[in-house]
Structure formats: structure tokens, C-alpha cells
Amino acid sequence: MLRIAIILISLATLDAAAAEDTPSKEQIAWIKNHAVSFKTPRARSGLEDLAPLENIIGDARIVALGEGTHGTREFFQMKHRLVEFMASEMDFTIFSIEANMPEAYRLNDYVLTGKGNPKELIAGMYFWTWYTQEVLDMVLWMREFNKSGKGRIEFTGFDMQTPDIAMEIVEDFVRRVEPEHHDEVKASYAQARAFQKPEPGGDFGIVSGKFPVDVVKGKRIRYSGYIKTDGISRGYAGLWWRVDGESGVLTLDNMNARGARGTTPWTQYEIDMTIPPEATGLVFGMLMPGNGTAWFDSLAVEIDGQPYRGERPFDFDFEDFDIDNVSRGGDAYDIQVDSAAAHRGRRSLRIKHTGTEKQSIAPVRAARICRNVLDRLESRTKQYSKIVPEKDVAWALQNARIALQSCRLFAGPSSRDESMAENVRWILDQAPPNAKIVLWAHNGHIMKCADAEGEYQPMGSYLKRVYGDELVVIGFTCNTGKYTAVIRGEGVQSGNDLVPAEPGSAEFCFHQTGRPRFILDLRSASKSDSASAWLTEPTQFRSIGSLAMEDQFSQITLPLAFDALVYFDETTASRLLFK
Numbered sequence: 001m002l003r004i005a006i007i008l009i010s011l012a013t014l015d016a017a018a019a020e021d022t023p024s025k026e027q028i029a030w031i032k033n034h035a036v037s038f039k040t041p042r043a044r045s046g047l048e049d050l051a052p053l054e055n056i057i058g059d060a061r062i063v064a065l066g067e068g069t070h071g072t073r074e075f076f077q078m079k080h081r082l083v084e085f086m087a088s089e090m091d092f093t094i095f096s097i098e099a100n101m102p103e104a105y106r107l108n109d110y111v112l113t114g115k116g117n118p119k120e121l122i123a124g125m126y127f128w129t130w131y132t133q134e135v136l137d138m139v140l141w142m143r144e145f146n147k148s149g150k151g152r153i154e155f156t157g158f159d160m161q162t163p164d165i166a167m168e169i170v171e172d173f174v175r176r177v178e179p180e181h182h183d184e185v186k187a188s189y190a191q192a193r194a195f196q197k198p199e200p201g202g203d204f205g206i207v208s209g210k211f212p213v214d215v216v217k218g219k220r221i222r223y224s225g226y227i228k229t230d231g232i233s234r235g236y237a238g239l240w241w242r243v244d245g246e247s248g249v250l251t252l253d254n255m256n257a258r259g260a261r262g263t264t265p266w267t268q269y270e271i272d273m274t275i276p277p278e279a280t281g282l283v284f285g286m287l288m289p290g291n292g293t294a295w296f297d298s299l300a301v302e303i304d305g306q307p308y309r310g311e312r313p314f315d316f317d318f319e320d321f322d323i324d325n326v327s328r329g330g331d332a333y334d335i336q337v338d339s340a341a342a343h344r345g346r347r348s349l350r351i352k353h354t355g356t357e358k359q360s361i362a363p364v365r366a367a368r369i370c371r372n373v374l375d376r377l378e379s380r381t382k383q384y385s386k387i388v389p390e391k392d393v394a395w396a397l398q399n400a401r402i403a404l405q406s407c408r409l410f411a412g413p414s415s416r417d418e419s420m421a422e423n424v425r426w427i428l429d430q431a432p433p434n435a436k437i438v439l440w441a442h443n444g445h446i447m448k449c450a451d452a453e454g455e456y457q458p459m460g461s462y463l464k465r466v467y468g469d470e471l472v473v474i475g476f477t478c479n480t481g482k483y484t485a486v487i488r489g490e491g492v493q494s495g496n497d498l499v500p501a502e503p504g505s506a507e508f509c510f511h512q513t514g515r516p517r518f519i520l521d522l523r524s525a526s527k528s529d530s531a532s533a534w535l536t537e538p539t540q541f542r543s544i545g546s547l548a549m550e551d552q553f554s555q556i557t558l559p560l561a562f563d564a565l566v567y568f569d570e571t572t573a574s575r576l577l578f579k
Helices: 002-021 025-034 053-057 073-089 101-113 118-123 133-148 164-177 179-192 363-379 381-385 390-411 416-430 459-470 506-511
Strands: 035-037 062-065 094-100 154-159 204-211 220-245 248-253 260-274 281-289 293-303 327-329 333-338 348-353 437-440 471-487 491-497 517-521 539-542 553-556 564-571
Touching (some): 025 035, 053 073, 062 073, 062 459, 073 471, 094 416, 101 118, 204 220, 204 333, 204 348, 248 260, 281 293, 363 390, 416 437, 459 471, 506 564
Parallel strands (some): 062 471, 471 564
Antiparallel strands (some): 035 517, 204 281, 220 248, 220 260, 293 348, 333 348, 539 553
16 A cells, blocks of 8 residues: 555656646746747748837847757748848848858858859858758848849858968968068968867877766866876877867867876876856867877766766776777877776776877967967058058958967867857948848857856857847747757768657747747746746756757746747758758
């Protein structure tokens, strides 16, 4: 009888929890009353049903459009339709996408003049996420809109993940205005291009494994280990830990400024960081950029001060370590378990440089070189403006900043989101007064607020501080369907399944309305209103980036992050332009 009673109590508890997570009729009615339904996500379908958006956007100068995945057809189509509406009805004249700035600007020539092949230009932005039929359709519409005389829309980008084209633009500029200095700039950038990116491959040896993300989200970790070195005259040996999010790398520590160098005895090193709650993946290990030999032993992980004793991605003492069961890379390195050296026990892990020497520098050095190039250009701005139009000078300086931002991205704590916000400001500063811009990026980048601990600051949070109410942020989400994303080891795939929204999530509540699609103004939600107060509390919300994910939800306070949401009950995968 006792066992039956316990089972009944457990079932009752589960039922109570499910009931608590199920939205009330009052909550569903509130959403229905405040949601604006629209007939289709497809552009060129008329604009009458989008008229209520004028009240949401108001006098905003910047409207940021997000996406809950980087591979959802309806998200992309609807963003195209919203661009059509804002360009046609609200005098928005600039579009800017989460793509490398100079490469994205090449598309501007096409949308304004018809110069170039749009499909090839989209591919030239590098990101497979934008190499889709949906983005191509939008670019073709932009060209037609500009030809029609009904308005004008420019195509720009605000990201900075690769420096090569930006450096070429600066080199060409210096050749025009100061040819005697061209060789020096070219040599500087050639040296900066040789920086060591903290990722597998290339001229460094690396061993990596995955760490279970769920046990450390929002917690502080200390990753430590002992390192011994011999003859490292170039580079260093160190530990590394990378935190991935839906939109890319959130945090990386590869010890590039404090690793072991030269010939040293066993010495303990450590990495200490807080894992953002929105982390979706953790990768960690050991690496050695440079020459010589390094041994690693006695690794340990502590979580909030307590030793981690769960299932380990590594045999931390390498006593029974199977080198074939971990990911390792570096063509010029021999990576083995060594029975002849150990900090404790019998064995350690050894990374030994066996290749020929290559000219390579640390990212921090590359950033310093780019900083010097930019400083010199800025000091001679007045001189250059007497030779070429000021807009050419401004563009060269901005590309020098892009080169610097790109190197800083790999050099340490520099924020990609902060750099993207700076680039958006630059775009607006070059435009006529009161010009309006539409941004296209992932939900995780456009959010107005930082994470719970304030460690991850999205692009939207930087823009909010500068532009205040001139910024309107519109997130995108959905309930079920398919999406395009990268599957590790398989590449980009379009058959990935969205996990159906569960009770307690925002999407589950939206699904209960029975509406296939709508736009919800979140600014109407209030803590004092029982029907909408739940929206003002942390809520489970879907977030997927470029990688396919099983754990697709994380907590977010929606009105703090977004002004409005676009919701689809069912979606399909974006349609890639390659197979």
C-alpha cells in the first residue's frame, strides 16, 4: 500500500507541475487580443495586413530583425517582407546583415546599379546561412525596388570575422594616396595575416574533447593542469576552454598571453571563467602553438569550487588514456601518451613539434600591427582628404578598423557584438541625417539586454545604450518544423527537427492560441496584469544557431530582450543554393 501511495503522490505532483506550466484561458486571451495576425510571410503579397506594424515601429531609426535559428525559411521570408514594408511605407533606406562588412558592401553595387552576379556575391559573403533562395529573392527584390523609382534601399553588412578583403581595400587606398608607404602597409598586413587562430588545425598541436554543458551553465569553472616544457622558443603550451552559443563562440580562453614557454619544470596552470547560461556547447583541452615539446598531466575541473566527478571527457591523469578516442589536430605535431614523463602516476600526454618552422604570430601581436596601421591612417586623414573624396577616406579607415576587429576577435576578450554595434553606428554616421536602417541577425545578437550575469553583452544592448527608444528589436520564434544547420561530421543539412515546444515555454503558450502566425507587441505585458505577468518573468525560449542542437531552449525574459515577437506555429528549412 505504501508503494501505491508513493506512486499516486508522484503522479499527482507531475500533474500539478504540468497544470502550472499550462497557460490559463486568461493568458491565451491576452495574447489573442494583443497579437497581430498576418496572412503570409511571403513578400510581394500586399502590405495591408502589416499596417499595425507602424504602431510597433513608431519613430524608430533602427529596427533589428532576429531569427530563432539560422536556417528557417519562414523567418527569412518574413524578414524580406518586413524589409519590403519598411522600405515602401516607412522610409527605411539601409539594410544591414550579419556578414563581413566589405564583402556585404559588394552587394550594394548590385542592388543600386545591377552590377555583378547576385548569387555569386551572396556566396562571397562566406556564410552558408545566407546562401539561400530566400536571401537571393530578397536581393533580387531590392534591385527591382531601386529600379522602380518608388524608393531606395542599400545593402550593407556589419560583421568582421575575416580581415583579408578589408586589408586589401586599405592596401589599395594607400597605393592611391601615399604610394611610398604602400609596401610598408602591405608588409604589415602580410605579417598580421599569419596570426595563430585558437582553433584546431594549422601550425599548432591540439587535443580536444567535449564537456557536458548542462552541469555548468551559469556556474563558475576552474580548469587546471600541470605543464612541463622543453625548447619552446616560439609560441607556448597551454590549456584551453571554449564556450559556444547559438550564434558562435561566446567565450574563449586559450592562455595565449600566459602559457608555458622555454624549458620549464612541472608547473600548474589554470583557466577560471563563468559559463554563460545560454551556452550550448563546451570544448576544452590542451594545445601548443609553436615549436619544442610540452607534457600535460594531472588535469582537473572544479564547478563552483567543487571537484567535477561526473562522466569525464578525458582520463585526466592519462593512466588509461586512449589517444585514438579524442579529437586531435596539427599536421606538424606528434601527439602521444608518454610513459617516460609524468607529474604523478606513470604517464602524461605529450605534444611535440615535428614540422618545419613557419612564420606565425600570436593574435594579440596581429592586432597590435593592425592598430598601428589604423593609427597612422587616422593621423593623416586631413592630408588624404585633399587627394581623394572624404567618403573614400572614411571607407579606408573603416576597413582598417574591420581588420583590427577581426584580429582582436581571436586575441582575447574583445567582443564581436560590441564591434558589430560599432559598425552599425559607423553605417548610420555615414548616411544622411535621420536615415533609417533594418538589421538582420540572430536573436542572440539583437537582444537589448545582457545575460543574467551580465557577462554576455549582445549587439542590441550596445545599440540600446546609444540609441534608446530609436531602436526597436523584433525577435522570431516558432513551434515545430524543420531547420537547416550543421551536423558535426556531416556538414550542412536541411532535415533537422525542431523539438516541439513543451509546457512552460513561450512557444507552447503561443501554440495554444491556435493561430498559425502573428506578431506580438511585448511592451504591453505588465507585472501587475495577471494575464501577461508571466511574460515579464524568465521563460523557456527556443534558440538555435548554425549548429544542429538537441537542447534547443534556454531561459530569457522576453520583454527585456525584444520589443515584439514574430511567431510561426510551423516552419520549414531554408532552401540552400548548393547541395
